[in-house]
Amino acid sequence: MITLRKITLDNRRAIFNLEVADEQQKYVASNLSSVASCYVLATNGGSPFPFAIYADEQPVGFVMITYGITGYDLPEIADNNYCILRLMIDREHQKQGYGREALKKTIEFIRTFPAGPARLCWIPYSPDNLAAKKLYDSLGFNENGEVCHGELVTVLEL
């Protein structure tokens, strides 16, 4: 059973220590870096939502959603839409379907429109990250043709 949980003083170290497999590290920033970015975004006009991903009572991953600004130059789609900027499952817990379940929970959360109304949810991903593309495709995302910092933009209607 996958749940998304707030990052707290108690679970933060466990979350910061999660990491993807070596060959995936080029695709995703460290969780420490992502949570630091959350502070900077939250105090500079952004609306970040970071969550620990739990499988039952075990922390297995991390996801970070933004609304509007992401901290990077933005594709056109960013205005008033939600971005899943980071999604990772720890190397020890991959290949069990957790990423897919976590992404579904993330979309459910976004559909509560926690930072304001939106029409779309988008994810930037590296063109050679085929596992990611397959996952996003399977949940109804479609590339919109935008490229942002060399990453493709894939989009879901909310």
Place this chain on the structure above:
Amino acid sequence: MITLRKITLDNRRAIFNLEVADEQQKYVASNLSSVASCYVLATNGGSPFPFAIYADEQPVGFVMITYGITGYDLPEIADNNYCILRLMIDREHQKQGYGREALKKTIEFIRTFPAGPARLCWIPYSPDNLAAKKLYDSLGFNENGEVCHGELVTVLEL
């Protein structure tokens, strides 16, 4: 001229890249780790105040103040008092008096009581960090006899 400035989307990478000399790294967490802690504190009942330290227009260091909870087990003094939890000057900019000036500015800021009233400001420091002790002593801090995670607690009346 030393100033304390907000961490923004524009200066964050410069701040995250600052680091102390090798022999000092045991004394202070990375700035990335500190700013990540700021997010967790801010969303779990704490009141962190991280600042970039600038010498004229050059980022040279980082300071992080907390009020009440720090994210660690707390000495008694933490209740309703301010803590200077982190203070660092980049290795390339040390020995120019910036640490002392930054600490003075930090105390000025704390004396605006940004998170609520307080009687004291305290700093935890490693007993073998003699350079830090000398600096704190010179600005009127005095050890109060508390030890927290092996660190001595030095205190200033506000």
